[in-house]
């Protein structure tokens with residue numbers, strides 16, 4: 332069946348025809364590609380066309396699609412049972428590996444998604460501090476739990492407004508929202524509410540509204556303020572964890588959070604999340620402490636096996652290789668007239684604008700241009716994330732052959748982007 336036929340049926344089953352909104356291609360237009368099978372940096376859609384994948388399942392596949400080591404670990408684990416709902420040795424093996432790579436994870440709990448990890452970390456922080464209010468940054472995404480589907484209200488350092496219907500205003504009232512790259516707003520927020528804040532949560536490398544890399548001084552100051560006011564600093568490393576360095580953004584930036592959330596790569600393509608960090612804070616989590624949190628499929632043995640097989644291949648040398656790769660791909664992107672491609676680790680953000688550090692500074696014209704580029708590249712067999720606010724993900728499978736394919740595609744679309752005379 333073709334993509335078109337499948338999508339026509341899909342809209343009768345699912346809102347927008349999809350299991351997660353951005354997949355519906357609403358921003359870029361056209362029919363979503365139905366993936367039939369994927370390998371390395373490539374996939375084939377249901378129309379039988381092959382594409383170079385620059386979305387890579389939104390981040391988990393740092394080794395590429397269907398890596399043989401991950402597949403065989405999964406196959407081996409599967410033979411012993413799909414789910415136990417009881418402890419198993421594979422959780423310990425993955426935990427050991429995580430602790431070796433991220434020393435500030437003293438204690439951890441596995442969950443099944445990034446959303447769940449963040450939601451649970453916030454509850455632990457609230458239970459630990461016995462405070463209710465939290466602080467987040469505009470432009471960071473932390474999954475779809477109620478407390479975090481919140482944007483800034485009007486005025487400086489105000490509590491938020493829901494960004495989704497169905498989120499009670501009273502929940503948003505507990506979430507303070509500060510802009511990224513706003514050192515003054517950060518100071519004011521803490522001066523006014525610091526003593527009431529259970530947690531401050533940030534993506535240390537914000538990568539959900541484009542790639543909004545922050546100044547080191549901003550993050551250092553956030554760390555200082557959290558320490559001063561007894562606020563739990565949570566680094567949401569669902570994207571950056573195990574991607575930008577073995578110890579994630581915390582290691583790369585030299586800033587240690589109190590709690591951290593992971594997802595994506597630690598599951599190697601299977602549904603896994605994790606929250607962890609200081610053992611005194613994690614000590615409040617049930618059954619050791621009074622903060623309840625549980626999951627039928629938490630620590631699922633097959634998912635643990637996929638995660639471990641992935642993390643075992645992540646050596647420091649590999650990160651240097653990924654960084655160098657991103658540099659080359661960014662250069663290739665920038666051959667499109669007007670395009671800039673900021674990058675961090677193996678994340679690259681193609682945008683027709685430069686120097687953006689805040690989500691509200693992205694110009695609508697830049698997104699219109701992105702949408703045009705998305706379609707043109709798709710015609711050339713290159714699949715970018717279907718939104719201009721999303722970053723492209725590279726993997727170790729993006730090698731010379733893939734870069735050559737990409738450069739050829741770029742060359743083909745260049746005439747559509749001639750700079751204005």
Ligand SMILES: Cc1ncc(COP(=O)(O)O)c(C=O)c1O
Nearest residue numbers: 444445446472473474569570594
């Ligand atoms: C930084 C960050 N936190 C949390 C989440 C939510 O993770 P999940 O989609 O696994 O629920 C995401 C998802 O992209 C994310 O990028």
